[in-house]
Amino acid sequence: MYDVVIIGAGVSGTASARALSAYDLKICVVEKGEDVCCGTSKANSAIVHAGYDAKPGSLMAKLNVRGNKMMPQVAKELDVPFNPCGSLVVCREEEDQELLQELYDQGIANGVEGLKILNREETHAMEPNLADEVTAALWAPSAGVICPFLLNIAYAENACENGVEFRFDTEVQEIEKIDGGYRLLTENGPLETKVVVNAAGVHADRFHNMVSADHIHITPRRGDYCLLDKTAGDLVSRTIFQLPGKYGKGVLVSPTVHGNIIVGPTAIEQEDREATATTRDGLDQVISKSARSVKNIPIRQVITSFAGLRAHEDGGEFIIEELKDAKGFVDCAGIESPGLASSPAVGEYVKEIVVNILRPVQKADYKAERKGILDPKTLSTEERNALIKENPAYGNIICRCEKVTEGEILDAIHRPLGARSLDGVKRRTRAGMGRCQSGFCSPRTMEILARELDLDMSEITKCGRGSGLIVGKNKEI
Amino acid sequence: MKNYDLVIVGGGPAGLAAAEAARKNGIENMIILERDKELGGILNQCIHNGFGLHTFKEELTGPEYAQRFIDRVKELEIPYKLNTMVLDISRDKKVTIMNREEGLQELQARSVILAMGCRERPRGALNIPGFRPAGIYSAGTAQRLVNMEGFMPGREVVILGSGDIGLIMARRMTLEGAKVKVVAELMPYSGGLKRNIVQCLDDFGIPLKLSHTVIDIDGKERVKGITLAQVDGKGKPIPGTEEYYSCDTLLLSVGLIPENELSKEAGVELSPVTSGPVVNESLETNIPGVFACGNVLHVHDLVDFVSEEAAAAGKNAARYVLEAADMDSAEKEVPIVPTGGVRYTVPSHIRIDKMEEQLKVRFRVGAVYSGCYVSVYLDEERILHRKRPVMAPGEMEEILLKKQQIREHEGLARITVKIEEA
Numbered sequence: 001m002y003d004v005v006i007i008g009a010g011v012s013g014t015a016s017a018r019a020l021s022a023y024d025l026k027i028c029v030v031e032k033g034e035d036v037c038c039g040t041s042k043a044n045s046a047i048v049h050a051g052y053d054a055k056p057g058s059l060m061a062k063l064n065v066r067g068n069k070m071m072p073q074v075a076k077e078l079d080v081p082f083n084p085c086g087s088l089v090v091c092r093e094e095e096d097q098e099l100l101q102e103l104y105d106q107g108i109a110n111g112v113e114g115l116k117i118l119n120r121e122e123t124h125a126m127e128p129n130l131a132d133e134v135t136a137a138l139w140a141p142s143a144g145v146i147c148p149f150l151l152n153i154a155y156a157e158n159a160c161e162n163g164v165e166f167r168f169d170t171e172v173q174e175i176e177k178i179d180g181g182y183r184l185l186t187e188n189g190p191l192e193t194k195v196v197v198n199a200a201g202v203h204a205d206r207f208h209n210m211v212s213a214d215h216i217h218i219t220p221r222r223g224d225y226c227l228l229d230k231t232a233g234d235l236v237s238r239t240i241f242q243l244p245g246k247y248g249k250g251v252l253v254s255p256t257v258h259g260n261i262i263v264g265p266t267a268i269e270q271e272d273r274e275a276t277a278t279t280r281d282g283l284d285q286v287i288s289k290s291a292r293s294v295k296n297i298p299i300r301q302v303i304t305s306f307a308g309l310r311a312h313e314d315g316g317e318f319i320i321e322e323l324k325d326a327k328g329f330v331d332c333a334g335i336e337s338p339g340l341a342s343s344p345a346v347g348e349y350v351k352e353i354v355v356n357i358l359r360p361v362q363k364a365d366y367k368a369e370r371k372g373i374l375d376p377k378t379l380s381t382e383e384r385n386a387l388i389k390e391n392p393a394y395g396n397i398i399c400r401c402e403k404v405t406e407g408e409i410l411d412a413i414h415r416p417l418g419a420r421s422l423d424g425v426k427r428r429t430r431a432g433m434g435r436c437q438s439g440f441c442s443p444r445t446m447e448i449l450a451r452e453l454d455l456d457m458s459e460i461t462k463c464g465r466g467s468g469l470i471v472g473k474n475k476e477i
Numbered sequence: 478m479k480n481y482d483l484v485i486v487g488g489g490p491a492g493l494a495a496a497e498a499a500r501k502n503g504i505e506n507m508i509i510l511e512r513d514k515e516l517g518g519i520l521n522q523c524i525h526n527g528f529g530l531h532t533f534k535e536e537l538t539g540p541e542y543a544q545r546f547i548d549r550v551k552e553l554e555i556p557y558k559l560n561t562m563v564l565d566i567s568r569d570k571k572v573t574i575m576n577r578e579e580g581l582q583e584l585q586a587r588s589v590i591l592a593m594g595c596r597e598r599p600r601g602a603l604n605i606p607g608f609r610p611a612g613i614y615s616a617g618t619a620q621r622l623v624n625m626e627g628f629m630p631g632r633e634v635v636i637l638g639s640g641d642i643g644l645i646m647a648r649r650m651t652l653e654g655a656k657v658k659v660v661a662e663l664m665p666y667s668g669g670l671k672r673n674i675v676q677c678l679d680d681f682g683i684p685l686k687l688s689h690t691v692i693d694i695d696g697k698e699r700v701k702g703i704t705l706a707q708v709d710g711k712g713k714p715i716p717g718t719e720e721y722y723s724c725d726t727l728l729l730s731v732g733l734i735p736e737n738e739l740s741k742e743a744g745v746e747l748s749p750v751t752s753g754p755v756v757n758e759s760l761e762t763n764i765p766g767v768f769a770c771g772n773v774l775h776v777h778d779l780v781d782f783v784s785e786e787a788a789a790a791g792k793n794a795a796r797y798v799l800e801a802a803d804m805d806s807a808e809k810e811v812p813i814v815p816t817g818g819v820r821y822t823v824p825s826h827i828r829i830d831k832m833e834e835q836l837k838v839r840f841r842v843g844a845v846y847s848g849c850y851v852s853v854y855l856d857e858e859r860i861l862h863r864k865r866p867v868m869a870p871g872e873m874e875e876i877l878l879k880k881q882q883i884r885e886h887e888g889l890a891r892i893t894v895k896i897e898e899a
Contacts, residue, residue, distance in 0.1 A: 304599070388581070395576055397575060466697075470629065474653045
């Protein structure tokens, strides 16, 4: 029997796993995807919000501000790129500047530091490419951008190194209450555990409702995004928000931590919890709405677009608590924006709840640090050449757009919870994220995966089961 | 740091022909840098024939054509490095390379020939909505998998784009056992060579839908189907014309873009029309001693013209190295202005005193023209008015400028190339 089973290897589940791995507990993370970070955690704005958006007194506000404060240290411990660039909520001349003041006041009540309302001159001096109609802005220096995949992967690797077990391709189908805990029926057999942490994203309500009469309800809210080439990189230096509306923070324009520009998201409610398809209307909305805050966005430099599904619960709040009518079942549900920014605090909060239930002993040998994949581009020429001499794979460039070497791809495959698919390699190394979108490198990466994992080429997938790339050999199909 | 009189970036058809010409015109100390494991470039995966009709009066396959030039390079003992990626070219012609054996190295070049070829536009650049499943390939990537690795990317195929690569892959996938259901083309005309429409689509009964595009991709993990729609004159989908094709593969042949990341970083001025370097009559960029040829300069249809253009670049690079002072022009540059249907010309400007006796100017038109004329003007004086039965964007055109004739026109301010109806 496990002490804790965490459903979901997204950013909430893995942050919780990491926090709990500091204790002497038998922990397993079950994930229906083939890898960590396969759900909404891989398709979001990547913003570490300052925390003025959420309602004062809400759990969302508390964990956003705490997560934001923790993030620089967490990013350092986990060797994850983080850019504390700050954010601006811009107000156009036809909009009500009072709304900026309201956000400011909300931020102060939430404990956000450094907030300032800027006038027209100050705002445009900071960001020359803002739309001419922008008359004022709320400046939040504590906001930033991070790599959502690397953060998620890092939480998981660190948890794994501290003893947490991970089971992929393991979808939970049913949860039953048993004596002393729960039995989770999965496609790969049952798991029994004292405590369940339900971090199942858009599916969290389904699992909650299996054990509790007090139902919750999640509506997937789709966000479409467009990603622009790094050549557009100096369009803006900070995250540019518009005034928030009924469905959320609105369309933003932001640098990514890697130097691209991201534009989006929409906020479109839908039924289908798996439909991460973008739509023509969604992409058009992203393009037209983004022009309201930033002028001359070079939309012709779009290299890809994608969509993520926010797990919006009817109450519009994070639900992180042990259920009253299901002792030992801990929800970590309704984690929509600011879920990524809050993740270190979410993990900490879940840990406190679980520790209170199980009262475990702390590990003496818990390792909080994790080293990421070495990027030879960060080394000096001498260091790089020494590395290549020792390991020639670092002298062999596979992804020409992002200049990723074979050495990095091998590291990605062979480290704990290593990549086993093209997307797994992509999220860990950036191979395939450049302007040719893996047109050049995918055959080479597939070859490396097949060789290193001792698989047939026809077994290599883009993102796990059902996503095979090769159907057979020439003339044999 | 090793010094070279000439560094050629790219060992494909352009780099190989440029190397041969440079050596034959006197450059000894030179090197070809190639990132793949063999010379030949994109030709290695073009196993269909039709190459070399102009150069060799034969119909060769891509690898055969490449081998003719590889053999010459070997006979002339021109040095080359394989599996070597060029990471940077500085304004003062320092070339940074990397490979497994030598690590990161810097070469100092006196002259550089850019011959990096081009890459394919991906799905994302077209912003096609839908899922992002496995089974979407650019036609060139599929071609590499099929022709060089021997793997089939799918069984039931829809192709977007009737450029040559899309047409060639329609035939190739069919020959290897897949079912190609349809080729869709956004424009009201095909972007490929007429002979490829016949030999790749008509001969195999594959339908071509002009003025159509992909408006949705179905299938979360693997392609399940594609929705095509007809488009209006502005390329916008017409509601009500949607058609769903079930398939497991979508091949995209939606544009080739010269690969000029290195050029840009070096400070080479690029043309917004071609995305390739702006060059003078010697195929020299705005950086003295840096030349460009082949698909990196402008995307070609026939490799024969790539070889011809590259030979000119090689010859001019040799002239630059051996007769340095000779490359400085005493005269003002004369622009060649493309207008009236002509999208661009290569070169875009000339220094009359540096011209050969005859200079080939290559260009493309922006639409299909039937029974029209190619006209060339020296200021107001029309010197050429040639009728062409058909001109199309997918077939590169050329005209010849005679130095003698240009010299006779005193005080020449501009050369104009345009299409005229009468």
